Amino acid sequence: MSESRLFSSFVMAGYECSSQRRGDGRRLDLQASSGHAKWVSQDYARLAELGIRCARDGLRWHLIETRPDHYDWRSFLPLLQAARDQGIQVVWDLCHYGYPDDLDIWRPAFVERFARFAGAAARLMVEEGITAATYSPVNEISFWSWAGGEVGYFNPGARGRGQELKHQLVRASIAAIDAIRAHMPDARFVQCEPLIHVIAGTQRAGDISRAEGYRLAQFEAWDLLAGRQWPGLGGREAYLDVIGANFYPQNQWTLSAGKILRGDANFRPLAGMLAEVHHRYRRPVLLSETGAEGDERVPWLDYVATQLAAARARGVCIEALCWYPFLDYPGWDDDRYCPAGVFGYADGEGSRASFHPLHQALQALGRNPELRR
Secondary structure, eight states, X not given: OOOOSSSSSSEEEEOOOOOOBBTTSOBOOHHXXXXXXXXXXXXXXXXXXXXXXXXXXXXXXXXXXXXXXXXXXXXXXXXXXXXXXXXXXXXXXXXXXXXXXXXXXXXXXXXXXXXXXXXXXXXXXXXXXXXXXXXXXXXXXXXXXXXXXXXXXXXXXXXXXXXXXXXXXHHHHHHHHHHXXXXXXXXXXXXXXXXXXXXXXXXXXXXXHHHHHHHHGGGHHHHHHTXXXXXXXXXXXXXXXXXXXXXXXXXXEETTTEEOOTTSTTOOOHHHHHHHHHHHHOOOEEEEEEOOOGGGHHHHHHHHHHHHHHHHHTTOOEEEEEESXXXXXXXXXXXXXXXXXXXXXXXXXXXXXXXXXXXXXXXXXXXXXXHHO
C-alpha cells in the first residue's frame, strides 16, 4: 500500500495563519491568538497519534520584515525547527492576507519586496538543511481580491478594484515562485483557491449569465498563473503546479438568495466540482482547506471523504485532505469562539483537549486504503 506521492500522509493538519488588517485597522494574528505560535512543538507532536505527517502552516511576513529587506526570523524559526524535529512535512504559506504596514500593495514595490522575501525564506530553509520544501505563495488570490479589493472587508480596504488586486497578487505569486526556484530548484507550489458553485435561481437569461460569470471566476487566478488569461502578467503553465481547492459547507449559493447547503437538491456534489478542476488543468489536487463547526464536523468529514473517493474513481488525482483549521480559534470579526478544530484552546502548558468524535474519524480516514493508495 503506497502513500500519497506528494505528501507524507493523506490527512493534513491546517494551522490558521491569517494576518490581515481588518476594516477597523486591527491586525489579526491567528497563529498567536490560537496559541499555535507559542505551542507549536506540542501541536506538531500531537499529530503522531493521528498518523498525520504533514501540515499547512505559515510565515508572518509583517513580523519578519518590519523594515525593507531586513528579516527577523524569530517568529518563523521555531515553526521550521519544530516541523523538522517532529518529522512534519509543511506546505508553507508565505502571504496569508497580511503584509508589512509600510508597503503599498498597488505599487510595483509590493511585488518586488514579496519576491525578495520569498527568496530569503527559501535561502534560510536551505541553510537549515531543507532542500525541497512546498509553498503556497499567496493564499486565495480570488477571495483576497474580492474581500480586499472589491468590498473593503480587509486590507487594502478598497472597493471596485478587485480585478486590479487579483492581477497584482498574481504578479506577486509569479515573482515569488521565480525567487524561490533560484535557491530551491526542487520546490513545489500549491495554489490555493476557493471552490464554489453559483446558480441563478430564476430562468431569466441575465441572471443565468451573471451566476455563471461568478462561478467561472473561481478559475481566473489559476488561469492567470498559467498564462491562459492576460499573458502579459507573466503567467505560464510552469507556474501552475498543485491545485489547492478550498471547500466549505457555505461555498455554494443562489444568486441574491442565500446559501445552498448540503441536502438541498441544488447542492452540487464535491466530486463533480473536483472532476471539473482536474479536467481543466490536469494537475494533482490537494483539498487544501475543508471543515465545519460544532456537531457538523464529523458529518462534513464523512461527506467529503465519500466525495473524494468518488472523485478518485473518476480519475481525479487527489493527493490529500487538509482539515482547516485544525485548532479552535477566535473569529475574525468578533473574537467569538469557533469550535472548528480537532483540538481546542491550549492551557497554560500547551495541552489541548480533543474533539473526540472528529479525532476518531480522522484516525480512521488516515487508515482508509482507498484514500491512501
